[in-house]
Amino acid sequence: MSSILRTKKIALVDCNSFYVSCERLFNPKIRRKPVVVLSNNDGCIISRSNEAKALGIKMGEPYFKEKDIIIKNKVEVFSSNYSLYGDLSRRVMRTLKRFNTKIEVYSIDEAFLDLSNFPDQDIEKVGKEIRDTVLQWTGIPTSIGIAKTKTLSKIANHIAKKKQSGVTSLINIENIDPILEKIDINDVWGVGRQLTKFYNKNGIYNAKQLKNKSNSWIKKSSNVLSSRTAMELKGIPCINLETTTTKRKSCVVSRSFGKRVERFQELKEAVANYCLNASEKIRSESLVAKAITVFVRTSPFQRNYGYYSNAKTVDFPIATNNSIEIVKAAVTILETIFKNGYQYQKAGVMLTGLSNANEKTNLFSSEKDEKINKDEKINSLMKSIDSTNHRYGRSTLSVASAGVQKKWNMKREYSSKIDTADFYSLPMIRA
């Protein structure tokens, strides 16, 4: 096969300021303005336009800390609108799939593509075509970095972000040392804060220095992961594309409350709702959970009130995806970790030890017909709950402990309220 002889060519496609770009799609008035998007509950800044970055607004900062700059510079502020971002993300990924390449969807706004089948000399042109197509079809601008390994494609992407064309290929560059020299070691993919400290101590400050360290030094002084990073910087692929969606190991549903929650009853309703969402999610993927964790905490920013945070895990006797059982377990946990007199700001549930539902066996359950009958009944109950909710909107059918009024729902003061995937929230355009 000729493809074996060809150089490995990995592209990292990264959407530029993705959430901001989504907000701009149907609101061109903010095309050139500084824009930020806030996290759940309008807590922190999680996406910034280039104009906002230029003002010195930092990623991840609490909104209130940047409020002065925001007001002074008339920065446009949006609450996160995840259903819109999710729909546009799916559109971007589907567009990328049209190029008939292997693809790993790495996050909501990033994907690795294997472009090895394209000739080396055309690779920059191919990148440009991918970028233009995504922009034309979905309206989302991207940056594309192409190199021999995933780690290098991240670095190429870094460079592409600063270029007008938005595409950078390192494939045909003989000596990439001058490029790697300009990349701080903590900007290298897979190098976290701890590793940065360690490398700095050993005189490694940039990607070039790590690349040119001897193999034996790296093997001796650090772990397998970092020796993979060094190999990848040399252009030897060590990290494969994960194209098959590996089944998840856990499922977390957690949210910050729109207002502080003090009463057990309200907290219980919130947690029960998270359980319903989580169990619906694992049912849709035909999984069952072995254990459940519930956690609660108060706001770390409220100085006048005491801080409290707690979590507890229990195992299910039989792995389950049954909403009723899951809610029951969660409420029992909550009773043990709830403390009166605190203003809770966040709660969540985590289902862990997920495995395939049909492999669910138990010494006792399989032997008793009665139990099987009950299981089947519950399964079909869960199925009809899911399909009803799918048809008539989430929470049409629910468990009573989930409550009816949701006082604790998310705070989304500045939401654009547009959803390209929801018939009742479609964008409006003037004629």
Place this chain on the structure above:
Amino acid sequence: MKLTIPYYLHKAGAGFPSPATDYIEEDIDLNIHLIKNVPATFIIRVQGKSMVDVGINDGDLLVVDKSLKPKNFSTVIANVHDELVVKSLVQERDKKFLTSGSKDFIDKILINEEEDIFIWGVVTYVIHSTY
């Protein structure tokens, strides 16, 4: 958007009706027929009356495909001074203009990328409720 309509196998025409008329073969999936390029197609709702003479009314739904090249007289979504609007595209020699489709609105805007006037997407279908 997911919208399906039962599709009858039997064709209307001369002769006796088929005894299998009540046999439903499969559903028509309007998504397949109205949306050719899924990731590039958006459904939007119209607000206003400047396009009534080309059959687009206030509140109608438009199927907009961003991947298509507009033709002369295409209905388009355009960015005009950083507002998205529904317009007709008219080509005169080497120049392209945007116009409204109503006697009450007379306008003719020259497409000029540098002045922030450009095409955003092409309208492929209008969905209008008549009941």
